[in-house]
Amino acid sequence: MIYNIPFIAVVAMIFIGLYAVLFKRNLVKMVIGIIIIESGVNLFLITLGYRWFGENGGVVPIFTNAPSEAINNAPESMVLPVPQALTLTSIVIGVAVLALMLSIVMHIYRHYGTLDVRKIRRLKE
Amino acid sequence: MSLRTIVAAVMFSILAMFFVFTAFMLSFGVPKATQMDDYIIMNTQKETGTNSGVTTVVFDYRGFDTLGEATILFAAVSGVIMIFRRLKK
Amino acid sequence: MSQMSKIVRTISNIIFPFIMIFGLYVIAHGHLTPGGGFQGGAVAASGCVLLIVAYGSAWIFERIKVSRLSIFESTGALGFIGIAFLGLILGGVFFKNFLVGSNIIFGNIPQTLSTSSDFNTAGALPLMNFAVGVKVISGLFVIVLIMAYASCAKEWKK
């Protein structure tokens, strides 16, 4: 039985992302780390909305030519719709943040000529 | 091992302990409470006339989130255009 | 990016309409099948990005003005918030679905748990889907176009 492997996958993705952000020197690798955390949290939101039913699991909550046995016991057989809407919003947020970060990284590279965090860090405390 | 990496490692491990606990406290596939979602699945066709439960939540029940999200995309595009405003031929 | 070879450009000319039609289909049938404004807009935007890749961002950057695209995008956004304000004016509550049950357009209501799919349902949702779809297509197209052109532009005006 897949006990709760999705949640373990979420924790693993969050830590790979956090590791990349905290310990990596290259700016682009930090951006990739943030996107990994982003997809980890999205996976967490989606797995919250899953619901077992029968042997092949819940059905998507869309009624257009849905299978008949899913229609008969309607709410229990269908997966929860709200986390899917939340994840849609969070994915678009990920795209927006990614676009902004990459445009800033492009500018930093054009301005400093390097992507190494240590060389750029002129803003001392 | 500069001080910064030690502090980051300590913070890293404390966070690790929190997240691992959450992973084992939640049960996959058996949600604890589902009253809100059952209401949406049963009333989506009656109240909004939509067959797809997800689109009802995205555009009607929680439409204001999608307005917020449309502004996020709008803000990101204006931000990128503003940052690259010096880009002429 | 420089232009691709002639073969790639002709193939992309052939495929481009099909991608756009599929994207618009996903936007239009958001309330019946899985999909909607954002997902369909992303599919159609990938069709436009195919053009950027095939014809080179410099070639596209001269022909398509970024300011016109951002006007296109803010009209999409104004459409979306306009429908929300219409809900306030007609239905009395912000974001009210004022077309459900009315016989203007998209008015009729399917009876509960029916699996038939009738396009003329779901009140203001298809309009919102179109508005968001227009916004996402032009928004993602602008972002990819600018970043593609910026990466290969020789120098920027100081």
Added chain:
Amino acid sequence: MNFLEFTPPLIVAIPLFGAFLTPIISKINEKARNIFAILILLITACLVFLLTQDVFTNGPRTYIFGDSNLAIPVVRILFEVDGMSMFMAIISITLALLGVIYSWSYMKENDGLDKYYTLVLLLVASMLGMEFTGDLFNFFVFLEISCITSCALIAFYVNKGESLEAAFKYIVISSIGALFVLFAVGLFYAQYNALNMATIASVLSFGFLDKIALVLLIAALGMKAGLAPMHMWLPDSYGEAPASVTFILVAATQASLYGVLRILFTVYGNAFTNIASVFSSAIIHWFIIGLALITILIGVIMALIQTDFKRLIAFAAVAEIGYIFLGIGVGLTSLGVGYGKTALEGGVFHIMNDAFDIGLLFLVAGAVYYATKETSLNKMGGLARNMKYTAIFFIVGLLAVSGLPPFNGFVSKLLIYESTFQLNPIIAIIAILASILLLAIFVKVFYSVFMGPELPKLKDVKEVPKSMLVAMGAIVVIIIIFGLFPNLIINNIVQPATNALINSSSYISKVLSVVI
């Protein structure tokens, strides 16, 4: 259905509508766009003051999106406006209005201004949205909008390397913080299948997952508000952004500070009181007080060694946020009992005072930069001769920030000192010493910038244009009024806000009574 019924959504929807319209209007000409932006903010300001007067008299007001009747499990998004959110909305809208008036002439010679005004209107809409929403996920969406818009605005001076760096550091830290907020919202959804703050607050059982959600929320929102261990982004972004943007960013930081208050007092409100887990609630209070003290000390000590004018004021802003959290931490220890109530009043009042004082100092720094194009302190001198008004404004600002009697800083800091002294005298002494040190730093800055010999390079410096003086003058008037009539302000602005925070049951019953 009188007009007041749908003012809350209008207050957030009008700036959004204005932001979407600005690119089209800026096609006409420059002046039309500036007037349009100020007009939008004026309409919103009138609506905010109209709603404030109503909410302070007859309690919180809710607004349901999409349908007038509320379904049994709260499915729709709900705007819940109570005393505290109106208090923060007043601060946000006044700072935004004065910021846009200030940036009319401050930003005149820059290019790319129609995108600048769009992003400023979006930032204002997201601040007001964060303060009005009663839905946790909606709060996350507006928090994310304010992250993206302020990051793009911080990176406005594209050719300066430091502002790009500050923007990148800001967006990295804010997006990780926002993701932790989303994770906590997921935890609430997993247990109670509700996203509405009031329904979660009424059914919260303070289990282990709720403790983790509380830690994540306090860490993420505290970091966004500038609390000690993760405040590094604040001096960089405040120092590198244009002064009018920093002025509005001060209000955006306090919007996430409002988020901390809303989580602590409303969502976990009755979890602290009725579940007599004295042990865990005591940890939270002392934790916040400890962090507040560290923030004050870091802010003041770092401000001592700064040579850049705006970074110095940014570190003073960090110290001021430390005072606010000190007031809240002490207020939490004994909710509603004697000194706890005065501490909370001091903390909440200090949010408004700090917003105006630090904002005024940033505007003065912007005026000095506008006139001399200089930011480092040792390259300036003798500016008082030909920048008289700015010098006077700076004196008012520095006296108000360090809490001297005739101005508003004194009133709220006195409340905070008085209550922390009753809790633990040592903390109060440290806070007072830090405030005196702050005064010393600013006097040194005043002499190095405004007094001193006439520098040859700065001989032809002339006073800043009219619209900047109007904005700074308005804040000085507000500071003096608050300073001279504190009881007037405390009784009918701060008191309703703190009462709204303390008895969170009125907030919760407003939603649940509508449902049942």
